[in-house]
Amino acid sequence: MAPMLLILAFLAVGLVLKRTGAMPENTGQVLNQYVIYVAVPAMILLHLPHLQLSMQVLTPALMPCLLYPIAIALVWGCAKLFDWSRELTGALMIIVPLGNTSFLGFPMVEVFFGVQGLPYAVIYDQIGSFVGLAFFATFIAAVYGMPQGSSASAKKPRALALIKQLLTFPPVIALVLALTIGQQEYPSVIQDFIEILAATLVPVVMIAVGFQLQFRIPRDDALPFAIAMVIKLFILPAVALATIVSTGQLGLAGQISVFEAAMPFMITAGAVAIGAGLKPRLVASLVGYGVLAGLITLPIWAWIIGMMVNAASG
Numbered sequence: 289m290a291p292m293l294l295i296l297a298f299l300a301v302g303l304v305l306k307r308t309g310a311m312p313e314n315t316g317q318v319l320n321q322y323v324i325y326v327a328v329p330a331m332i333l334l335h336l337p338h339l340q341l342s343m344q345v346l347t348p349a350l351m352p353c354l355l356y357p358i359a360i361a362l363v364w365g366c367a368k369l370f371d372w373s374r375e376l377t378g379a380l381m382i383i384v385p386l387g388n389t390s391f392l393g394f395p396m397v398e399v400f401f402g403v404q405g406l407p408y409a410v411i412y413d414q415i416g417s418f419v420g421l422a423f424f425a426t427f428i429a430a431v432y433g434m435p436q437g438s439s440a441s442a443k444k445p446r447a448l449a450l451i452k453q454l455l456t457f458p459p460v461i462a463l464v465l466a467l468t469i470g471q472q473e474y475p476s477v478i479q480d481f482i483e484i485l486a487a488t489l490v491p492v493v494m495i496a497v498g499f500q501l502q503f504r505i506p507r508d509d510a511l512p513f514a515i516a517m518v519i520k521l522f523i524l525p526a527v528a529l530a531t532i533v534s535t536g537q538l539g540l541a542g543q544i545s546v547f548e549a550a551m552p553f554m555i556t557a558g559a560v561a562i563g564a565g566l567k568p569r570l571v572a573s574l575v576g577y578g579v580l581a582g583l584i585t586l587p588i589w590a591w592i593i594g595m596m597v598n599a600a601s602g
Contacts, residue, residue: 379567381428497555552585
């Protein structure tokens, strides 16, 4: 319970800073950049070398590949059933498949599964979430963010630019370094330096999340709001859980895969959708309420995962 209270306290700090105007409007974005460029790479360098390469690594690597098309199909089906607008459909196709697997995922994995779960969370985030964000979400934003009838070639993402974006992304660089020259124990000064930087991940990221929370739900979007929340927080992790149970992958890698699948909406994916002009108020509301809802649903999913593992081992 103490770690959860700390996370709530960090969120409250961010909210207070935002509401009082004590910090500039772009503080959330600045803190996000710090996390991406400093804290997450340090955490990867610190923990990924402890990962034991085995077939278990495939579980967090492949799980997003299973869930992404399911999420897209569910949003597409609802769009057809309820006759959603192009703008709404595009917004949900960007934000529903992608979870907050690093900013919220890493600290929550550490709270419920310990630091030994972090390497698997990194695999899930970098191979699943970031690739989905860099390629699919960006493509959807370009297509759905254009007025109907405009030229697709004008905004269509270029493959080389996306590949460059992927290869120069700081956590990806840290991932490569950790897999090639990373050590379980660095020279003492370097070890202390990396540990201190990695320790800033939880407070900084949760303050950044609190600073960026939005809570106003547009009245006309109440139904798609509810559907998006159900898909992201319940259906996708249920599919992930059913998959690892049916395939017998109930080890730590499988548990982390389910837990990461249960993460609420990715803040960066929300920024992509908003930047494309796709339902900004709805997207901001989903991100804000998603974080708060996740603080309730994630402990429940951790408990369910534990029950399934105990039942299987018993």
